[in-house]
Amino acid sequence: MALAKVVEYVDIRAPRAEVYDILVDLKRRVQLSPLWGILQIDRVSENYPREGSDFQMSIRNNAEYPPYCTVITCCNPLRKLAYRLDVRRKSEVTWTLQDTQTGTRVIYEEQFEMDDNEGEEFTGQVRTVVTGWLKNIKHYAELREGRLNRAIKWFLDKYFLNLRKEQRNVVMIILFMQFTSIITFIMAAVAVGVGGLLG
Numbered sequence: 001m002a003l004a005k006v007v008e009y010v011d012i013r014a015p016r017a018e019v020y021d022i023l024v025d026l027k028r029r030v031q032l033s034p035l036w037g038i039l040q041i042d043r044v045s046e047n048y049p050r051e052g053s054d055f056q057m058s059i060r061n062n063a064e065y066p067p068y069c070t071v072i073t074c075c076n077p078l079r080k081l082a083y084r085l086d087v088r089r090k091s092e093v094t095w096t097l098q099d100t101q102t103g104t105r106v107i108y109e110e111q112f113e114m115d116d117n118e119g120e121e122f123t124g125q126v127r128t129v130v131t132g133w134l135k136n137i138k139h140y141a142e143l144r145e146g147r148l149n150r151a152i153k154w155f156l157d158k159y160f161l162n163l164r165k166e167q168r169n170v171v172m173i174i175l176f177m178q179f180t181s182i183i184t185f186i187m188a189a190v191a192v193g194v195g196g197l198l199g
Contacts, residue, residue, distance in 0.1 A: 004114040004123050009107040010134040014141040016097050016104045020078045022141055023095050023106070024049045030057075031161040032136040034129050042067055049075045089113045104141075108134060 012019055023029055026044060030036055043056040049072055058067035074082035078097060085091040091112040098105040108130050114122055143153040 002114050002116055004112055004126075006110045006123060006126050006130055007107065008127065008130045008134055009105055010138045011100055011103065011105050012138045012141045013103040014144055016078050016099055018144065019104045019106060019137075019141050020081075020097055022137060023081055023097075024075075026055060028140075028161070029137075032133060032140055034132040034136070036161075048072065049081065051075050106134060106137065 022032075026048065027041060030039065030041060033039070038060060039057050040060050041055060042058050045053045045055065047053045048055060051072055051074060054069050054071045056067050056069050059065045069086040070083050071086065072081070072083050073092070074080055074094070080094065080096050082092070082094040085093070089112040091110060094107075094109045096107040096109070098107070110126065110130065112126075140153070140156065143149040143156070
């Protein structure tokens with residue numbers, strides 16, 4: 001087994017306290033992951049997120065992979081959250097938060113064992129999930145100013161983030177179709193109006 005490491009970061013226009021609250025909110029953090037719907041939270045210890053606390057997750061509708069436990073190894077409020085996954089790859093994850101001029105930098109670091117024959121392909125897949133995750137956290141955290149953004153965040157919290165991935169895809173398709181219909185209607189109305197002026 002070889003040791004592999006993925007390190008990615010994102011800058012977020014939001015205070016460190018608000019970003020930290022998102023990261024320690026286990027349900028919200030997992031809902032923002034590209035793997036939400038595939039993974040599910042089965043149990044969370046009462047003292048989470050204290051060091052030594054744990055939570056159990058499993059892969060939905062897949063008996064081949066047993067549920068696994070994740071143990072919090074470091075919880076330094078507003079600065080760092082780290083945990084160890086009790087899986088075959090012995091993954092260790094660290095989220096680090098730093099102040100920037102415009103808000104907060106979140107650094108994600110994951111170290112895991114990799115089979116010798118897996119090469120860079122598996123690491124690339126992990127990196128793709130991580131960058132998508134960080135992007136989702138950034139977009140969510142930045143919905144903090146303005147009435148429209150707060151309304152969008154309310155909708156996400158109340159409905160959208162609770163949906164599984166395939167359900168989210170259906171909602172997005174419906175919204176896209178509605179948006180397309182509205183744009184088409186506006187363009188047709190403008191064309192009729194311009195035609196009337198020229199006629």
